[in-house]
Amino acid sequence: MSEPEQERFEVVGAIAVYGAPDELAEGVLKAREAGFARLDTVSPYPLHGMDRLLGKGPSRLGYIAAAAGLTATIVAKTAQWWVSAVDYPLNIGGNPLFALPAFVPVTFEVMVLFASLTTVVAMLAVFNGLPRYGSALLRSSFIRDLTCNRYALVVDAADKRFGVDTILEDLSGPNVQAVELLQREKPSLYYKERILSVPFLVLIIGVAVFSSTATRLAFRYGGELPLYNFMKHQARVAAQAPSSFASSAGVTRAVEGTVARGFLPYAYRGRPDDAGANMVNTLPLTAGNLARGRDRFTVFCQPCHGRLADGRGTLTAAFPKAPTLHSKKVREWTDGRIYAVLTEGQNLMPGWEAQISRDDRWLIIHYLRVLQRSQHAPEQDLP
Amino acid sequence: MSQVITDRDGEFRHFDQATFAQVDDDIAAPMAYIPGRRWWIALACSGSLMLLGFSLMAYTVSTGVGVWGNNSPVFWAFPIVNFVFWIGIGHAGTLISAILFLFRQPWRNAIARFAEAMTIFAVMTAAMFPVIHMGRPWLAHWVFPYPNDMSIWVNFRSPLVWDVFAISTYFTVSLLFWYVGLIPDLAAMRERAATKVHRVVYSVLSCGWTGLNRHWRHYERTYLILAGLSTPLVVSVHTIVSFDFATSVIPGWHTTILPPYFVAGAVFSGFAMVLSVLIVVRRLFHLEHIVTMRHLDHMNKVVLATGLMVGYAYCIEIFTAWYSQEDAEIFMILNRITGPYWWAFVLMFSCNVLAPQVHWSSRARRSIPIMFTVSILVNIGMWFERFVIIVTSLHRDYLPGSWGMYKPTLVDLGILAGSFGLFFTLVLLFVRSLPVISMTEIKAGLPGAQISKHARVPAKLPAVEEANV
Numbered sequence: 001m002s003e004p005e006q007e008r009f010e011v012v013g014a015i016a017v018y019g020a021p022d023e024l025a026e027g028v029l030k031a032r033e034a035g036f037a038r039l040d041t042v043s044p045y046p047l048h049g050m051d052r053l054l055g056k057g058p059s060r061l062g063y064i065a066a067a068a069g070l071t072a073t074i075v076a077k078t079a080q081w082w083v084s085a086v087d088y089p090l091n092i093g094g095n096p097l098f099a100l101p102a103f104v105p106v107t108f109e110v111m112v113l114f115a116s117l118t119t120v121v122a123m124l125a126v127f128n129g130l131p132r133y134g135s136a137l138l139r140s141s142f143i144r145d146l147t148c149n150r151y152a153l154v155v156d157a158a159d160k161r162f163g164v165d166t167i168l169e170d171l172s173g174p175n176v177q178a179v180e181l182l183q184r185e186k187p188s189l190y191y192k193e194r195i196l197s198v199p200f201l202v203l204i205i206g207v208a209v210f211s212s213t214a215t216r217l218a219f220r221y222g223g224e225l226p227l228y229n230f231m232k233h234q235a236r237v238a239a240q241a242p243s244s245f246a247s248s249a250g251v252t253r254a255v256e257g258t259v260a261r262g263f264l265p266y267a268y269r270g271r272p273d274d275a276g277a278n279m280v281n282t283l284p285l286t287a288g289n290l291a292r293g294r295d296r297f298t299v300f301c302q303p304c305h306g307r308l309a310d311g312r313g314t315l316t317a318a319f320p321k322a323p324t325l326h327s328k329k330v331r332e333w334t335d336g337r338i339y340a341v342l343t344e345g346q347n348l349m350p351g352w353e354a355q356i357s358r359d360d361r362w363l364i365i366h367y368l369r370v371l372q373r374s375q376h377a378p379e380q381d382l383p
Numbered sequence: 384m385s386q387v388i389t390d391r392d393g394e395f396r397h398f399d400q401a402t403f404a405q406v407d408d409d410i411a412a413p414m415a416y417i418p419g420r421r422w423w424i425a426l427a428c429s430g431s432l433m434l435l436g437f438s439l440m441a442y443t444v445s446t447g448v449g450v451w452g453n454n455s456p457v458f459w460a461f462p463i464v465n466f467v468f469w470i471g472i473g474h475a476g477t478l479i480s481a482i483l484f485l486f487r488q489p490w491r492n493a494i495a496r497f498a499e500a501m502t503i504f505a506v507m508t509a510a511m512f513p514v515i516h517m518g519r520p521w522l523a524h525w526v527f528p529y530p531n532d533m534s535i536w537v538n539f540r541s542p543l544v545w546d547v548f549a550i551s552t553y554f555t556v557s558l559l560f561w562y563v564g565l566i567p568d569l570a571a572m573r574e575r576a577a578t579k580v581h582r583v584v585y586s587v588l589s590c591g592w593t594g595l596n597r598h599w600r601h602y603e604r605t606y607l608i609l610a611g612l613s614t615p616l617v618v619s620v621h622t623i624v625s626f627d628f629a630t631s632v633i634p635g636w637h638t639t640i641l642p643p644y645f646v647a648g649a650v651f652s653g654f655a656m657v658l659s660v661l662i663v664v665r666r667l668f669h670l671e672h673i674v675t676m677r678h679l680d681h682m683n684k685v686v687l688a689t690g691l692m693v694g695y696a697y698c699i700e701i702f703t704a705w706y707s708q709e710d711a712e713i714f715m716i717l718n719r720i721t722g723p724y725w726w727a728f729v730l731m732f733s734c735n736v737l738a739p740q741v742h743w744s745s746r747a748r749r750s751i752p753i754m755f756t757v758s759i760l761v762n763i764g765m766w767f768e769r770f771v772i773i774v775t776s777l778h779r780d781y782l783p784g785s786w787g788m789y790k791p792t793l794v795d796l797g798i799l800a801g802s803f804g805l806f807f808t809l810v811l812l813f814v815r816s817l818p819v820i821s822m823t824e825i826k827a828g829l830p831g832a833q834i835s836k837h838a839r840v841p842a843k844l845p846a847v848e849e850a851n852v
Contacts, residue, residue: 008833011525012851012852013850013852019400019834020831021832021834021835022834022835022836023402024834025834026836026838028840029840029841030846032844032847033844034638035845036810037845037846037847037848038847038848038849038850038851039847039850040597040847040849040850040852041596042593042595042596043594043596043599044567044571044594044822044823044826045567045594045599045823045826045827045832046402046600046602046603046827047596047833047834047835048834049837050596050834051596052600053838053840054596054847055835055840055844055846055847056596056597056600056847057840058604059600059601059603059604061601061603061604061606062610063603065612079528080539083528083536083537083539084536084538084540087536088534088535088536090538092538092540095540099540102539102540103539103540105542105548105549105619105623106539106544106548107544108551108619109548109549109552109616109619109623110548111547112552112556112612112613112615112616112619113551113552113555114557115608115612116555116559116560116608116609116612116613117559117603118557119609119623120559120562120563120605120609123563123601123604123605124590127601128597128598128601128602129592129851130590130591130598131591132591132593133568133586133591135593135852136852137593137852138591138593138594143574143593144425144574145574146594147567147571147572147573147574147594147824148407148594149400149403149407149575150400150401152780153848154595154852155850156848156849156850156851156852157852159850160530175558182617182852184445184852196537197625238669250539260643270566276759278634284704293643297427336406337540367601377419
């Protein structure tokens with residue numbers, strides 16, 4: 001080993017390689033008898049009985065698992081109680097809110113999950129100090145054999161009996177296949193040269209600057225990208241909010257003179273005589289139409305004008321008496337003239353334009369003619 | 384290819400260091416060379432099926448679940464059938480790795496890793512189905528209780544919520560168990576790595592494992608604890624899946640036998656699936672001397688035993704319907720056997736109960752063609768068992784006015800095929816990237832691998848301190 005190499009590395013221990021578990025067991029006892037105390041073994045698989053040879057008791061991981069399981073049980077039960085009985089009580093068929101048996105499955109699953117995760121993390125990180133990629137064993141020339149078919153005794157350099165010059169001889173024996181010093185890069189050098197090196201720091205800072213800038217720019221220019229289409233997030237303008245589309249508001253006014261589809265506006269407003277002269281009842285006189293007219297008449301006209309349109313309505317007490325519709329004047333009016341009255345109203349009667357549709361008004365007129373004829377039947381109508 | 388001396392069953396008889404190296408070489412062989420044509424063809428087939436399944440899922444999600452056959456009254460159709468089927472497949476892995484470990488059955492070592500991997504892949508496949516069955520998979524996180532701006536919580540008294548916890552816990556714990564078992568093997572693979580990329584990947588994954596006795600001590604205890612936790616877990620998972628049905632009031636679902644019936648069925652179908660795949664893998668990768676006839680024989684015995692349990696459950700359901708003298712129950716069971724889906728019942732009964740009976744004969748248990756056929760039949764039968772439970776119970780319940788027939792669409796069938804594609808793609812990738820058999824456990828179990836001479840440890844020796852290398 002060259003001079004600078006030696007300065008980079010430090011001896012942290014030594015190994016003696018064996019070819020069979022029994023030989024290793026013998027070696028362990030011999031080393032312990034020789035006064036070595038900082039010992040361990042390496043094997044490709046767990047060797048049963050090695051703990052006893054090394055004077056070690058069983059692992060205490062079980063306590064960790066039990067504590068984790070107990071914690072998780074309490075937390076899960078409490079959380080379910082709080083959610084179901086306190087924060088969000090849902091009454092389902094009158095069943096109890098704090099339903100202990102129903103909480104068992106989730107409690108059990110949470111217990112298993114938490115206990116398993118805790119045990120594995122504790123085993124790796126706390127008890128075994130893994131992951132650890134800087135172990136001197138990983139640099140040993142025998143590490144491949146030690147994960148396959150060979151066994152080794154390991155002595156730490158911190159051991160009182162350990163001497164760099166004598167250790168290889170101390171570990172040798174008839175069954176020992178090889179001995180080797182374990183070396184590791186000095187941590188101080190490692191950090192100074194690798195982690196604090198200028199290129200590495202520049203790389204880290206560069207990545208940080210780049211990723212934060214890129215994220216910022218993506219949010220700035222990438223626009224809003226909603227992940228989900230929630231009903232409350234809609235591309236719409238509130239009815240009274242200002243809108244860039246129309247000068248007024250979200251809901252724009254109709255253009256002057258707009259008419260509803262299928263409806264022409266009433267053309268003779270305020271001119272009932274013109275309406276009488278020009279408007280004609282075009283709806284055919286059929287039994288169905290008369291029935292509809294009778295129905296509407298009963299709803300809208302009968303309360304005041306009476307069942308026979310003779311002015312004897314049911315609303316008499318607090319209401320001014322409505323005129324009969326059998327007067328000569330009304331009988332001689334054209335359908336259009338009556339339509340004008342129905343539409344715009346007359347004297348105390350309001351216009352019915354808003355309540356009775358155009359066609360229904362004409363059908364009421366048809367029915368009114370029937371009533372008129374029934375009360376003023378000419379001679380030839382009589383049987 | 385193997386110079387290892389084996390007996391009639393293919394068991395090892397002679398052991399030395401060369402044997403250990405040979406075990407490692409044989410198990411690591413599939414990772415050492417570029418896969419041959421057969422593997423690529425298999426991957427192309429399963430990969431295409433997988434892509435077909437994924438595209439049909441995308442079609443479903445973008446169009447709506449109306450593209451499936453699910454409709455009133457059968458709302459739980461293929462997606463739930465497939466979900467229960469795949470979850471069941473997973474159970475064999477945990478049974479082998481945890482329960483047989485606790486029972487100190489060393490023959491499990493040869494198949495545990497493979498079965499555990501299949502558990503993980505099966506649970507992954509299964510978990511897709513409830514998610515797409517929701518119709519709005521992007522809101523799948525709503526099944527978890529988390530503080531949200533809607534100020535609502537999940538209902539902890541609902542079996543569907545229990546299911547969420549059971550499946551996610553099962554997946555996580557199976558993955559942990561599998562990974563913990565893999566760590567020493569990953570360390571061995573790290574040392575065998577041919578390229579720098581392999582070395583870095585295996586190195587990172589193995590956490591720098593060196594095999595110190597101190598590490599093994601905690602490692603073995605962890606493995607024991609995980610086995611102890613997984614054993615009730617595996618029973619709980621299919622029990623909770625069966626609660627989805629058993630807590631309802633549908634005749635055919637509302638029975639207390641469902642939990643044990645489901646667990647037995649899960650182990651049954653899982654063993655059948657492990658057998659089907661393992662028979663192919665051990666032959667393709669020349670692992671006949673590690674996964675020997677004795678292992679397959681034991682697995683066939685488990686198939687027979689669990690098949691009998693499932694058969695018992697089928698019969699007791701019929702008995703209970705009669706014994707209850709409940710009109711709805713009696714009608715349900717008659718409709719199940721003689722109704723329009725009678726063929727599904729016949730298929731289920733003959734594949735699950737009759738077919739495994741050949742395993743009473745040890746010649747059948749040791750015949751590859753027979754056991755392979757039986758395992759495939761059991762897989763088919765177990766899929767139809769779930770179909771029978773779900774569809775025949777739902778399609779004719781209390782109100783004859785709301786009866787209906789269920790017919791899957793091509794999309795349903797395509798997604799089912801896609802689930803097999805996903806599962807086998809994962810299996811194919813696994814057999815080429817990780818040791819399919821635990822080298823560590825196999826080597827530790829070979830005669831001569833452990834300390835045989837138990838020398839007395841003198842009491843006066845100084846206490847051993849931690850060696851920190």
